[in-house]
Amino acid sequence: MKTKQILAASAIAAMSVAASNAAQADELTLCWAAWDPANALVELSKEFEAQSGHTMKFEFVPWPNFADRMLNELNSGGKLCDLLIGDSQWIGGGAENGHYVKLNDFFDKEGISMDDFAPATVYAYSTWPKGSPNYYALPAMGDANGWFYRKDWFEKPEIQAAYKEATGQDLREPQTQKELLQIAQFFQEREIDGQKRYGAAIFTERGSEGITMGATGAMYAWGFKYENTPGKYDMEGAVNSPEAVEGLEFYKELYKTATPPGYTDSYMEQSLDAFKSGQVAMAMNWFAFFPGLYADPDTGGDKIGFFVNPGQNIEASTLGGQGISVVAYSDKQDAALEYIKWFAQPDVQAKWWSLGGYSCHNSVLNDPGFKDSQPFAADFLQAMGSVQDFWQEPAYAELLLAMQKRLHDYVVADVGTAQEALDKLIEDWTETFEDEGKL
Amino acid sequence: MPGTIADRVAQATPPHLAGRIKGFSDRTIAWIFVAPTIFLLLAVNIFPLIWTINLSFTNFRANRPNREVDYIGLRNYERILTDSDIWLTMQATAHFLFWTLFFQVVIGFTLAWLINRKFKGNDLWTTIIVLPMMLSPAVVGNFWTFLYQPQIGLFNYLVAFLTGVDPSSFQMIGDVVLAPWAIVIVDTWMWTPFVMLICLAGLRSIPDYIYEAAEIDRASKWRQFWTITVPMVLPFLMLAVLFRGIENFKMFDLVVQLTGGGPGSVTELTSINLKREAFEKWRTGYASAYAIILFVTVFGLASIYVKALNKVKER
DSSP states (O other): OHHHHHHHHHHHHHHHHHHHHHHHOOEEEEEEESSHHHHHHHHHHHHHHHHHOOEEEEEEEOHHHHHHHHHHHHHTTOOSOSEEEEEGGGHHHHHHTTOBOOOHHHHHHHTOOGGGBOHHHHHHHTBSSTTSSOBSOEEEEOOBEEEEEEHHHHTOHHHHHHHHHHHSSOOOSOSBHHHHHHHHHHHTTEEETTEEEEEEEOOOOOSSSHHHHHHHHHHHHHTOOSOSSTTSOOOTTTTTOHHHHHHHHHHHHHHHHHSOTTOSSOOHHHHHHHHHTTOEEEEEEEGGGHHHHHHOTTTSGGGEEEEEOOBSSSOOEEBOOEEEEEBTTOSOHHHHHHHHHHHTSHHHHHHHHHHTOOOOBHHHHTOTTSTTTSTTHHHHHHHHTTEEOOOOSTTHHHHHHHHHHHHHHHHTTOOSOHHHHHHHHHHHHHHHHHHTTOO | OOSOHHHHHHHHSOHHHHHHTTTSOHHHHHHHHHHHHHHHHIIIIIHHHHHHHHHTTBOOOTTOTTSOOOBOTTHHHHHHHTOHHHHHHHHHHHHHHHHHHHHHHHHHHHHHHHHHSOOTTHHHHHHHHHGGGGSOHHHHHHHHHHHTOTTTOHHHHHHHHHHOOOGGGOOTTTSTTTHHHHHHHHHHHHHHHHHHHHHHHHHHTSOHHHHHHHHHTTOOHHHHIIIIIHHHHHHHHHHHHHHHHHHHHTOOHHHHHHTTTOSTTTTOOHHHHHHHHHHTSOOHHHHHHHHHHHHHHHHHHHHHHHHHHHHHHHO
């Protein structure tokens, strides 16, 4: 009789636990861009589903439409996303317009410390106003713009000899922007294995953010800055400094003399296609793609090499990457916070890196074996040490579109000079900041 | 069945309904029937228009619902009309509009005239010619980007084959000079069949006896063409121009897919520019003023044109 009672009590208890779990189980929608790391996150999140009982749904939007689609969603107070891995530049708008939940109290309650994450990523992906201890996202995906090249071509003795003859230097991974240009020009229209090849695939896309992300890689290296004094919006002499002008002129020369024909509106996909199809010797793209590139059966493995964006006057790389935020319009904020708590754990972060995501957690990045864990890991660490990002202001979209226009007009459409392009850019930005009441 | 249609409708009307509306005047009943349509028109067309006009005098931004909205008078209008970049997009639109209409009218009318001559396979050719306009503009934009590809594109290859130039030596959508023509070519390819169909309808509406009378009067074919064919097809042609003109003034999808407004901004038509201002930069007040300016422009030009069309019809 006693055994029967115990069994009955156990059954009731089990049923009530199951019932309570079922009542709390939510279906969470996580929104992000459609790219390689998103697939890794789907794989990673299965563990969260198993542990929490929640189910995960994913809304991945291709990069060219990602900002448009997601910012429209946020601006309309949409409930599509419970969690959003939004671009770093959205943090200002997300915070000031009330799209993102402020996470400070949650972090304090759950013992999540921002000191556990790389400082550059916390600054770029989580804080608003910049550098303040107000957190609106957890650093989720570290990223920067880097380079990859055809190592097998670089190692061919006949190509090395031809390069030496043409330049008097050894062919190697470029150490400066000017060396990069020299190598790209060397490969331009050169016949290798019976086919005509080109120098480099770079970003020239007009519609979203492409040419800005590409050109700033060169401009930062020359010394381009957004403001003379951070937070003062004093752009004259910074945005259009002689160094910035030189950097922009360099990017135009790279575009005009060392890219494949018709390369006028190219971004991530086009860069990957150009490289994988054997068109170019070098290509720029985000580190996020590097695991997939290395694994490529045709152009990966021994045939590919990676290098960080070369410096010129200074070492600098364009920042990519994103933080993960809880959307303020979500009805499932508790479950969404649960996901963030789970994601912040060191062992989950380690698995995230092993699956192809770029963890920003110190336990992963400071691991002695990290640099050798992937052929591009050391470059990633180096790049993240000198990243620079675009404006993260609430009016970022307007600021970005102005730069897209001015750069594309100058670099691709041959309108005016670099000096004029940057002078006009200051006019555009000044108008925006005046509208914003910041000037 | 005896009586007129009205008698039969009156007989078929249920007595209780007839009784219920008995107390209303004809005018009231007419209003009752028209009211839903008017309400819908007000809600869908008139209210948004008035609201847009209202917003055009403000600094409202749809992505900043919490920000205070200020009335800034005609500042938005002043900014737009003095902005050299906006005038460049207007020029790009005018170039696109003029040349697409020109080519579509010339080629469309020529095709219609040829198709109208009875020959074997006439129907098959008509079907083949109208195929492009059945496609989605987004699809057309996309596949023409491949056709224009300098290294593998069929268009470049064809030009190279005919002229002997290197196919990768020119870029239709990447060159500042060629890109405006690239979008003209694609729109002409897609929409010439539309103009052709309307012209064909006009040509087929000309009675044969007019030509027979002209033949008796010993009028030459050339004279018949200019004094019979052209004047009688002209109202149809003008209608086609009106439709295509309005459509092309607000052209968006095809050009976005094809060039994205580039290189630089040489193919950034007003509708693309307006979309960027409204839904990418979120300058709602500014974009409202921009939309009103475009609306007034199209409405004004279309009104003048319709008057001219009516005059041609009356002749």
